[in-house]
Every structure is written in structure tokens, then in C-alpha cells.
Amino acid sequence: MENFVEQLVASEGTVxxxxxxxxxxxxxxxxxxxxxxxxxxxxxxxAIVEKLPSVKSRQDFDALHRESVSNLLANVKTSRDxxxxxxxxxxxxxxxxxxYVDWARKPDDQTRAQLLPYLHVPLDSIVMKTIxxxxxxxxxxxxxxxxxxxxxxxxxxxxDENLYMKWQAFFREQHPEKPLVFDVxxxxxxxxxxxxxxxxxxxxxxxxxxxLIFSSSFSET
Numbered sequence: 001m002e003n004f005v006e007q008l009v010a011s012e013g014t015v016x017x018x019x020x021x022x023x024x025x026x027x028x029x030x031x032x033x034x035x036x037x038x039x040x041x042x043x044x045x046x047a048i049v050e051k052l053p054s055v056k057s058r059q060d061f062d063a064l065h066r067e068s069v070s071n072l073l074a075n076v077k078t079s080r081d082x083x084x085x086x087x088x089x090x091x092x093x094x095x096x097x098x099x100y101v102d103w104a105r106k107p108d109d110q111t112r113a114q115l116l117p118y119l120h121v122p123l124d125s126i127v128m129k130t131i132x133x134x135x136x137x138x139x140x141x142x143x144x145x146x147x148x149x150x151x152x153x154x155x156x157x158x159x160d161e162n163l164y165m166k167w168q169a170f171f172r173e174q175h176p177e178k179p180l181v182f183d184v185x186x187x188x189x190x191x192x193x194x195x196x197x198x199x200x201x202x203x204x205x206x207x208x209x210x211x212l213i214f215s216s217s218f219s220e221t
Contacts, residue, residue: 127182
């Protein structure tokens, strides 16, 4: 029995990393990339997390991020058996870093605090369209000149590394303490859309929250 428990303890870190990789990959890009790609992504992220504590600067993180995306692009194809774009590759990598480092505070609080100013915002059409509306002047001067075709504007399949890094530079400039705060846009837009459409899922959520009974036995001292 003791050996079994020791095995569980020894395996916990790997299982947590693989589960977070699974949770990051499938919802964010799973339908676009090849079937079975999630297993490859789990292996890639297991190797990457070992390097997180050694990141000491923005340059360090950007190099590690580029390595992460490049490894994904080299090992995973799209569901149409073609090479993914940089825009498609960044999505699961950034979602994983968000969940693993920011939300789960892995591998430890000190590393999380070190990395928060460096983490990239997961780029998608919702975030890009929102920033275009909120910061039209910046978008017109910084992004519009790089758009070669109309399809490139908000399509991850058309976004290259240069255009991607322009977006990340903007997020870092606007909120250097934690650029990842711009990812909240995604949740707010999804929530607002559900409210506007009076989506049944949103209505059920409201009814559920309203029906909950909260105890007040806890008091702050």
C-alpha cells in the first residue's frame, strides 16, 4: 500500500501537467489540429514546464515561447493534413501557460510572480476584434499595415509570428504588470453574447445561481 501511495505522489506532477495540457488543447484548437494531436501536445508541455523556473527575463520567456510553438508546428498537423500557422500554434500554448502558471500557480508562487509580466495573451478573433473597436487608432497604425489580405485580419490560420508579436507588444505596453488580463475580454464577450441572445445556457446559469443557498457561518476576523 505504501508503495502505491508513493507511486501516486511521484506521478502527481506529471498527471497534473498532462491534464492541464489536455484541458488547454481540446477546447482551444482541438477541432482544427489533427486527431490525436493532444497526446503530442502533452509530451511537449511536459518538457517545457521543466524550463519555466529558469526564465528570468522577457527575452528568456519569448525564446521559450517560440520554442514551444515551433515544436508544436514541427510535430502536429492540422485536421486537413497541412502545416499549422503560427497563429494556430500559439493558441494552445498560451492557454496552457495561462492555466498552468497563472490559474494553478505552477510550478510555484515565486515562478508565477516572475512570469506574469511575460505571459502572452491567447490570441483569437474575439480578442482581436474587441481591441480593434476599443483602440482603433493603434489598430490602424500598428496592425492594418501588416494585413496583406482581408482573411488575414482575424483568422489564426493567416497570422504569422511578426503579426502575432505586434499584438503581444501592445498587450504588454498597456498592462505590463500582467498583459494576460486582456484574456478576460474572451470571457466577457462570451457572457455578453449569451445575455444578448438570451441563450438557454445563460438562463439556466442565472436560475441556478439564484436558487443556491449560502450559509453565513464563516466570519472574517
